[in-house]
Amino acid sequence: MLDLMRLFGQVVEEQSFTVVARRLGISQPAVSNQMRALEEKLGVKLLYRKGKGFALTSEGEVVYRHAKHILEEWSELMREIGGSERLMNGKVHIGASHIPGEYLLPIYLASFRKMYPEIMFKLSIGDSLEMAEKVLAHEVDFAVVGAVFDTEKLASQFWLKDELECVVSCDHPGWNQNIDLNTLKEYPVIIRETGSGHRRAFEEALAERGLDLQDFNIALEVGSTEAVKNAVRAGLGYSFLSKHALEFCEKQGLVWTNVKDLYIERGFYLLTRRNKPLTLIADECYRFLVTQKPHGIIPK
Incomplete structure (x- = not known):
């Protein structure tokens, strides 16, 4: 019965049989059948069609209110007795x-x-x-x-917190280990795709310095961190990567380099x-x- 009440609560809160079915990994008819089973057990109608969706009957509103309370109390009970x-x-x-x-x-x-x-x-x-x-x-x-x-x-x-720092191939010739931001504009850069938090952080850091991505020599735009690493390793250009992705960057054929007056944090x-x-x-x-x-x- 608890499972039926929990399912009923999800249907009411999501206002969609389809969404609940997708979240639970079951079919929509299975959700509908469970709702009918709950109505039969209680002997009342809980939902009725309204336009393309549905609404609660007066009995359904009462059941929903009590179901929420029962489920909250049950969860609290299990937590208190160490049975969660x-x-x-x-x-x-x-x-x-x-x-x-x-x-x-x-x-x-x-x-x-x-x-x-x-x-x-x-x-x-x-x-x-x-x-x-x-x-x-x-x-x-x-x-x-x-x-x-x-x-x-x-x-x-x-x-x-995450930090982004400039990386380049270990084999890159004549790369300055303490480079100026304006000098970077001369070299090819590899960037992430639009929509990534990585790219947004990079763009915001540039904007604070009056710069834009279009001021740089973009060689490649890619959709994953591993693709960025492989492109940098191959010598296609430099990029900015999360420290979380390169704990031992030298072993991966990459080296960090400092960019003067540029600190990218997200x-x-x-x-x-x-x-x-x-x-x-x-x-x-x-x-x-x-x-x-x-x-x-x-x-x-």
């Missing part, structure tokens, strides 16, 4: 931009799964804007991105739908990530 781990199973679908998705989250999710081995994760990786859109479309539970998206429907919580943020509660397991995972801090990155 028995509820911690199922799937958490997380969206992530490239740096947190490829270099940070796998480590933290492994630690989290040691506490709750019944949980399965799905990790979708793309640029920050794409992940924000997935959060809005209910395609992921929450996301970790490299840009702020505080809107009417999205909420961002700061997670940790944050990684946990992104959720505003005023939309996460599932129990997604919320537990979110709270776990909030408490985690990376090693090896020292704030300036």
